[in-house]
Amino acid sequence: MMKPAIIAHGGAGDVPLDLAKKRLDGVIEAVSYAWDLLISGDSALNAVVEAVRIMEDNPWLNAGRGSSLNADGYVEMDALVMDGTTLKAGAVAAVRRIRNPILLARLVMERTNHILLVGEGAEKFAQSQGMKLVDPEELIVPYQREKWEKAKMTSGASIDTVGAVALDFEGNIAVAVSTGGLFMKLPGRVGDTPIIGAGGYADSNIGGACATGLGEAAMRVLLSKKIVDLLEMGYDPQTAARMGIEYMEKRTNGSCGVIVLDKFGRVGFYKNTRMLLYAYKTKDKFDAQIYI
Numbered sequence: 001m002m003k004p005a006i007i008a009h010g011g012a013g014d015v016p017l018d019l020a021k022k023r024l025d026g027v028i029e030a031v032s033y034a035w036d037l038l039i040s041g042d043s044a045l046n047a048v049v050e051a052v053r054i055m056e057d058n059p060w061l062n063a064g065r066g067s068s069l070n071a072d073g074y075v076e077m078d079a080l081v082m083d084g085t086t087l088k089a090g091a092v093a094a095v096r097r098i099r100n101p102i103l104l105a106r107l108v109m110e111r112t113n114h115i116l117l118v119g120e121g122a123e124k125f126a127q128s129q130g131m132k133l134v135d136p137e138e139l140i141v142p143y144q145r146e147k148w149e150k151a152k153m154t155s156g157a158s159i160d161t162v163g164a165v166a167l168d169f170e171g172n173i174a175v176a177v178s179t180g181g182l183f184m185k186l187p188g189r190v191g192d193t194p195i196i197g198a199g200g201y202a203d204s205n206i207g208g209a210c211a212t213g214l215g216e217a218a219m220r221v222l223l224s225k226k227i228v229d230l231l232e233m234g235y236d237p238q239t240a241a242r243m244g245i246e247y248m249e250k251r252t253n254g255s256c257g258v259i260v261l262d263k264f265g266r267v268g269f270y271k272n273t274r275m276l277l278y279a280y281k282t283k284d285k286f287d288a289q290i291y292i
């Protein structure tokens with residue numbers, strides 16, 4: 001048994017190497033923090049939420065502060081958390097004034113009978129729970145603003161997001177995912193990230209997975225659930241990750257990356273994008289890579 005275990009990613013896509021390195025540092029910081037929680041007996045749920053919160057706070061990663069801008073030049077964010085033991089989930093989409101969307105997603109899971117709240121309703125709920133709304137400008141970092149200014153005359157999307165899957169000592173598996181979504185997306189567009197089974201899925205009896213990349217492709221094949229189903233069929237996480245990506249590519253021609261963790265604490269990761277930034281830690285191993 002390799003309990004506990006944590007794997008996280010900082011996005012797939014194609015970014016300059018110096019930016020990829022900064023992003024990987026953020027992923028490593030998140031994994032190290034979450035590992036310490038797990039090793040001290042904390043839950044997989046707390047571990048993934050904290051890992052993602054740390055990555056949301058990192059200005060170089062496309063989630064929370066530092067999110068990509070949409071076509072109109074502002075940030076709209078999506079996030080999901082899922083507890084693989086209860087199969088409960090909480091998600092928010094198209095929120096603009098939330099510093100840490102993953103914390104709001106957790107409140108949706110724990111304090112409502114709903115799963116997904118969007119836009120203004122989600123922000124109203126945040127306020128009702130004592131969460132402070134921020135000025136949307138606070139979420140915009142200079143690097144993202146410059147990128148938007150340069151790109152607004154051209155077309156093109158770039159992809160990267162953050163996510164984590166963890167297994168705790170009790171055998172609970174949880175997943176958390178958060179994103180600013182596709183760069184230059186239409187205002188109001190929601191991707192795979194807050195959709196259960198597309199952006200993330202966890203079942204403590206089997207394993208968990210989360211996706212990054214072209215959300216429209218991940219949604220069309222419910223990529224994360226597909227991979228958990230492959231685990232259930234007996235494939236190991238690395239094979240399930242590869243089969244999931246190959247299936248998504250064959251059926252949609254899209255580009256995505258995935259990270260996977262099974263109930264035994266075995267990890268998998270795969271992508272058909274140029275890069276996938278990931279880090280993981282198990283009892284026996286720590287690994288972090290700009291996987292090209």
Ligand code: ASP
Pocket residue numbers: 011012158159160161162179180181182190191192193211212213214215216
């Ligand atoms: N999957 C996210 C989305 O489509 C973006 C990403 O992972 O880069 O919104």
